[in-house]
Amino acid sequence: MSYIKNLEDLTMNGLTQKDKNARRSILLSFDKAIxxxxxxxxxSSRISDGSIFQMNKSIELSDFEEIFVIGAGKAGGMMAKAVEDKxxxxxxxxxxxxxxxxxxxNLSKIRLNPAGHPIPDEGSINGAKEMLRIISKADERDLVIVLISGGGSALMEYPMEGITLEDLREMNRLLVLSGADIREINTVRKHVSRLKGGRLAEAAYPARVVSFIISDVIGDPLDTIASGPTAPDETTFQDAWEVLRNYSLVEKMPQSIIKVIKDGMEGRIPETxxxxxxxxxxxxxxIVANNLKAVQAAEGTLRSLGYNTLVLGSRVxxxxxxxGKMLAGLASSIKNEGIPLSPPAALLMGGETTVTVTGKGVGGRNQELVLGAVRQVAGLDGVVIASIGTDGIDGTSEAAGAICDGHTLERALREGLKPEEYLKNNDSYSFFSWLGDAIITGPTLTNVMDLMGVVVED
Known part of the structure; x- marks a missing residue:
C-alpha cells in the first residue's frame, strides 16, 4: 500500500530523467517511513500471550480484574484496534x-469519538468527561490503558472551571499563530486543563496505568507529548505565564485563561x-513509535536504492x-563540491519547523519549507527537496507536504508564479497545487512530526 496517492504524478512532473529519478526515490523513502x-x-508488537512488554519487563494482564482503555490522538483509531485485537x-x-x-x-469494545483538531470542540470536552467517568470506576485491582498520540492536546480537553470552549479555542488560536514551539504551547495548555500535565494519571490513581505513546514531539519528552496526561510535569504556572509574556499574548488572551494562570501562581489552584x-x-x-524511527526507515530505503546517505537528526x-534555504545550500554543496557526501546522495532529517503567519494564504510548514528552497536550487539538475507531515495534514491545506527540484522555478515562472510573493502571503499550497507538486496522502492515522530530505543524482 502506498500512502502517497499522487506518487506517479509527482514523479512525472520532473522535466529531466534525473529529476524523475530523484523525485521517485525520495517519495518512496517517505512512503516507507510512514x-x-x-x-x-x-x-500490537508490544502485546503478546496475555502480556504487555516493555524492554525486558512484562505486565501480566491476568493480574487485573478489569481493563479500561482511554486515549486521544490522530493515531488513536488504529492504536485502539491493536489493543482490542490483542x-x-x-x-x-x-x-x-x-x-x-x-x-x-471498526471496533466493538472501544468507542471512537469524533473531536476537534487543531482547535478543540464540544467533542473534545465531552469525550474527556467520558474518560474521567470510565476511570473513576477503576481501583488498585484494575488496569487503565491510555493511548496517546499527536493531536491529543486538542482532542482531549477539559478546561479548568470558568474557561469556556470559546476561550479555549481563542487561546489555542493565539498560541499556534504566535510562533511558539510545541513545548511552549503545551506548557500553557497543561495549566488550564483538568487532564493534562499528569492530571489524568492523578485521576486514575490507584489503578495501574500503562500508556502506549506515539511521539510527535522533538526528543520524545513524555511531559510534552499530548501535554503529558500520564507523565510528571516539570513546568509551572509561572512558566505558562512566561510563555504568554514572551510572545506578547497577555493582553490578547481571554481573561478566564489569565485568571486561572494567575490563581495557580498564587497557590489557589494546585500545581500539576x-x-x-x-x-x-x-x-x-x-514510546512505541517516534520521528527517529521514521527517519531511519527513509534512510534505509534510500541506501538500498544506491544512494550515499546521511541522517542529520530528528530534532530539527x-x-x-x-x-528550506539551509537544505538547498546543502544540496548545492553536494552537487558542486561533493560535500558532505558525493552524489548520488541523500540527506534526511526530521522534526517540526514553525511558520510565523503574516499572510492570509493557505499552506503549512512543510510546503513553506520547500517553497523557501525553490529559488536556491534553481538550475541544479537531479536535485530534489521534499518535506512531508507524517499525519498527512500540513497546516490549513489538503496536502501533506510538497516537493521541488532544480526546474521548479522555471516551471513556476512560466505560469506567472513568483515564489517570493507566495512566501510573503504564506500561500505555499496555492503555489504547489498549481504546479501539481503538493504531496497528497489523506489522513495516515499516525503522527510522528515531519520528514525532510534532499536527493542529489550523480
Whole structure:
C-alpha cells in the first residue's frame, strides 16, 4: 500500500530523467517511513500471550480484574484496534480521534469519538468527561490503558472551571499563530486543563496505568507529548505565564485563561503533579513509535536504492522557510563540491519547523519549507527537496507536504508564479497545487512530526 496517492504524478512532473529519478526515490523513502510508524503494528508488537512488554519487563494482564482503555490522538483509531485485537476482556473504552476519522476503523469494545483538531470542540470536552467517568470506576485491582498520540492536546480537553470552549479555542488560536514551539504551547495548555500535565494519571490513581505513546514531539519528552496526561510535569504556572509574556499574548488572551494562570501562581489552584509524586509509581509510559524511527526507515530505503546517505537528526526546529534555504545550500554543496557526501546522495532529517503567519494564504510548514528552497536550487539538475507531515495534514491545506527540484522555478515562472510573493502571503499550497507538486496522502492515522530530505543524482 502506498500512502502517497499522487506518487506517479509527482514523479512525472520532473522535466529531466534525473529529476524523475530523484523525485521517485525520495517519495518512496517517505512512503516507507510512514509505514514504519504504523500505529497498529507499533502497539500490537508490544502485546503478546496475555502480556504487555516493555524492554525486558512484562505486565501480566491476568493480574487485573478489569481493563479500561482511554486515549486521544490522530493515531488513536488504529492504536485502539491493536489493543482490542490483542487483549480479551476489555471492560470499556473511549478514545477521541479527529472528526471524520472515527468511521475508518471498526471496533466493538472501544468507542471512537469524533473531536476537534487543531482547535478543540464540544467533542473534545465531552469525550474527556467520558474518560474521567470510565476511570473513576477503576481501583488498585484494575488496569487503565491510555493511548496517546499527536493531536491529543486538542482532542482531549477539559478546561479548568470558568474557561469556556470559546476561550479555549481563542487561546489555542493565539498560541499556534504566535510562533511558539510545541513545548511552549503545551506548557500553557497543561495549566488550564483538568487532564493534562499528569492530571489524568492523578485521576486514575490507584489503578495501574500503562500508556502506549506515539511521539510527535522533538526528543520524545513524555511531559510534552499530548501535554503529558500520564507523565510528571516539570513546568509551572509561572512558566505558562512566561510563555504568554514572551510572545506578547497577555493582553490578547481571554481573561478566564489569565485568571486561572494567575490563581495557580498564587497557590489557589494546585500545581500539576511533579516528578517523585507517588502516583507515578503505578504508571508505565512507553514510546512505541517516534520521528527517529521514521527517519531511519527513509534512510534505509534510500541506501538500498544506491544512494550515499546521511541522517542529520530528528530534532530539527526553526522557521520553515529558513530550514528550506539551509537544505538547498546543502544540496548545492553536494552537487558542486561533493560535500558532505558525493552524489548520488541523500540527506534526511526530521522534526517540526514553525511558520510565523503574516499572510492570509493557505499552506503549512512543510510546503513553506520547500517553497523557501525553490529559488536556491534553481538550475541544479537531479536535485530534489521534499518535506512531508507524517499525519498527512500540513497546516490549513489538503496536502501533506510538497516537493521541488532544480526546474521548479522555471516551471513556476512560466505560469506567472513568483515564489517570493507566495512566501510573503504564506500561500505555499496555492503555489504547489498549481504546479501539481503538493504531496497528497489523506489522513495516515499516525503522527510522528515531519520528514525532510534532499536527493542529489550523480
Amino acid at each position: 509505514a514504519s510508524v504504523d500505529p497498529y503494528k507499533s502497539v 487483549i480479551e476482556g476489555i471492560s470499556e473504552g473511549w478514545v477521541n480521534v479527529p472528526a471524520k476519522t472515527e468511521k475508518l476503523v 503533579p511533579k516528578p517523585g509524586d507517588p502516583i507515578f509509581e503505578n504508571v508505565t509510559n512507553m 526546529q526553526g522557521e520553515a522557510r529558513h530550514v
